[in-house]
């Protein structure tokens with residue numbers, strides 16, 4: 417297995433292609449997006465990930481990697497195309513099926529197809545049947561099909577591609593072994609050789625587990641807020657119990673994984689996923705609860721200050737701290753709802769995203785120092801590093817609300833400190 421073709425040059429596919437090229441494979445990246453292909457070939461790619469540009473330039477120079485919009489021949493095809501949520505809250509598999517229909521034209525005896533995209537249970541077997549029917553090649557004998565879900569953490573992708581343990585699930589055991597032989601060259605973490613369905617279930621279980629853990633934190637926050645307690649203090653003291661570890665509540669769950677993947681299980685097993693459904697709903701309700709909390713504080717402020725309009729400044733819009741990714745961000749839902757309020761003059765700061773990508777959608781975008789200076793109420797929605805060192809004492813005339821877990825509430829700062837760094841980044 418020497419020639420590799422990576423199908424889909426996004427956050428997952430491009431680093432995988434680069435790493436494979438750095439480990440001696442001859443790699444071609446295939447994408448339907450001509451602009452992405454053009455940029456990849458010039459080394460000036462529009463994806464943000466540490467080491468990406470430097471490593472890309474090295475493999476381009478070494479001539480063992482290039483990108484194309486014409487599918488090449490290969491011994492192994494790695495599929496890393498999007499699997500977004502469909503309108504019915506299931507998986508939109510159109511990109512996966514379209515990729516299968518393209519590679520079918522090139523498949524030959526001995527080839528391997530590995531699905532890295534996150535997919536519902538049963539999808540790998542379905543794709544294998546499709547390939548067998550269309551090519552006449554026998555699965556497990558002539559061609560080999562497996563699912564190897566990606567578990568990387570954006571901002572640590574190259575480190576994790578090498579060091580994470582991987583689950584390799586073949587349609588047959590021969591498929592599993594063939595797929596494993598691709599990863600053995602560059603993965604240092606253990607390879608767990610399983611079936612395709614096992615691998616599919618495992619990946620979706622991992623993200624559902626995170627979703628459930630976050631939902632617990634949000635449930636606790638709602639109860640604490642209802643009773644007038646500081647949710648962070650409740651969590652911090654509960655976590656003093658030696659066997660309790662509640663996550664830090666935030667303004668919701670976003671991104672393209674945790675907010676989406678549990679639905680793939682719920683959709684396939686609607687009667688066996690009550691906990692996952694409940695967690696999804698709990699987390700989806702969180703932005704609206706945060707909005708209600710802010711509205712109440714705004715009303716109180718207007719009464720206390722005999723004003724009709726309160727200037728509110730929101731800190732952060734991305735779906736998690738210290739990234740530039742706005743996909744499914746709960747902070748955006750909060751911003752949209754507040755923007756519609758007549759008694760709120762809204763400004764927002766998001767130091768990690770270029771202004772043009774978000775300007776004028778939900779209010780005035782300003783640098784956070786300016787926003788804080790001019791606001792009556794400041795609300796933290798995302799715990800970016802830039803906000804952790806703010807000097808609240810300097811602005812003691814302002815009201816500060818924390819839905820990001822920055823630990824602003826003086827009492828909780830010390831209590832939270834221990835867990836904060838580990839938990840905030842989820």
Ligand SMILES: NC(=O)c1ccc[n+]([C@@H]2O[C@H](COP(=O)([O-])OP(=O)(O)OC[C@H]3O[C@@H](n4cnc5c(N)ncnc54)[C@H](O)[C@@H]3O)[C@@H](O)[C@H]2O)c1
Nearest residue numbers: 424425426427428447448449496497499514515533534566
């Ligand atoms: N980004 C992550 O951190 C992460 C982590 C784990 C799993 N995943 C999963 O990996 C998969 C890919 O995610 P991503 O973030 O890399 O997506 P992405 O949107 O960044 O990239 C996908 C690429 O696939 C291309 N594409 C779409 N259809 C194609 C086709 N038929 N043929 C060739 N190229 C095609 C797109 O043009 C795009 O460049 C998804 O299933 C996602 O859930 C992502």
